[in-house]
Amino acid sequence: MEATAAPLMSHLIELRQRLIWSVAAFFVAFVISYTFATEIFNLLVVPFQWAVNWLDLSSDDVRFIYTAPQEFFFTKIKIGAFGGLVLAFPVIASQLYLFVAPGLYRNERQAFLPYLVATPILFLLGAALVYFLIIPMAMWFFLSMEQTGGEGLASIQHLPKVSEYLSLIMTLIFAFGIVFQLPVAITLLARAGLVTTESLASKRKYAIVIAFVAAAILTPPDPLTQIGLAVPTLLLYEFSILSARYVERKRREREADAAASDEDSGEETRSS
Structure with a gap:
């Protein structure tokens, strides 16, 4: 135990340092994402706009609501966390690799590195599929159920909440990213x-x-x-x-x- 105490302590110190760098990178990315949270949300609304255009609805139908005073604030917090995780992932992955790499043989490091590079690429491919195809198709399907009011007909319109739309698109991005x-x-x-x-x-x-x-x-x-x-x-x-x-x-x-x-x-x- 005395012989292994020093190596174990050095590994724990290195692990703490890697975690500090990862948390710091996430915090910086979170601040940046939160600063541009409104612009990011408007970018995520673009697939919804495409679905509206496919159905030839007026631009006035592209409207989101929030029903609680703090709802959009917490939505921006979620956007900041989501963007922070995406932006900080290269740093987090590199810190993980640098911690594990000294315990691997040279051929094992060469074999592990391509998978580390492929992981974010495949995740981005899954997110792109959601953004350019899945969300527009889903919104087209849901918006096609609207009903224009008239004689003997009730007016049924879709008024999405900012939090629910963000939860939907984030869930789909993570689901497709993990599956990929x-x-x-x-x-x-x-x-x-x-x-x-x-x-x-x-x-x-x-x-x-x-x-x-x-x-x-x-x-x-x-x-x-x-x-x-x-x-x-x-x-x-x-x-x-x-x-x-x-x-x-x-x-x-x-x-x-x-x-x-x-x-x-x-x-x-x-x-x-």
């Missing part, structure tokens, strides 16, 4: 030997069911949004199988090279 990490997760499992391409292919029917169940839970109760999440999930699952197959092929090549080098060294030993 599927290739990274499965490839890492395949690299560790915990899954194989044969097992992934044999469980494809279960993956289809799980994808649609997850889409039903994570998205609003409309078929367009649910299909919009389930279909990319299944495509990512198939891509994950291809990625796992590539990892397995590389592992077999390394094992064959290692076996060949062992045979060559054994022959040299016998000849000497």
Whole structure:
């Protein structure tokens, strides 16, 4: 215990330093995001505007309300936290990598780094799919249920709250961003030997069911949004199988090279 006390303490000190840098980066990004919270919210409203234009509604219909004095303030806080997490993620991920990297071999660091780079890229791809396709389709579906008042008809209009709209779009962005990490997760499992391409292919029917169940839970109760999440999930699952197959092929090549080098060294030993 005395021999390991100093290394353990040094690791804890380094961990504290990495956490301080991560929290500081998040705080700075939070302040920046909160400062421009109104502009960010207006940017998030653009998909709603597209849905309004598709339905040929007047621009007066693009109106949001808040029913409590503090509602929009807390909405801006959520925007600040959301933007802070997104902006600070490269710093947080780099601090995590710098903490873990000294305990890895050189080949392990080279293997881990591409997955660290792919994670934010895949998350941004999922967020872009939400922004440019899923939210406009969902808003088009919901806004099409409005009813113009007239003789014998009630006027039914959609007046979205700022907090509810923000919660919807943030939930979808996080849901799609997490789902888009599927290739990274499965490839890492395949690299560790915990899954194989044969097992992934044999469980494809279960993956289809799980994808649609997850889409039903994570998205609003409309078929367009649910299909919009389930279909990319299944495509990512198939891509994950291809990625796992590539990892397995590389592992077999390394094992064959290692076996060949062992045979060559054994022959040299016998000849000497």
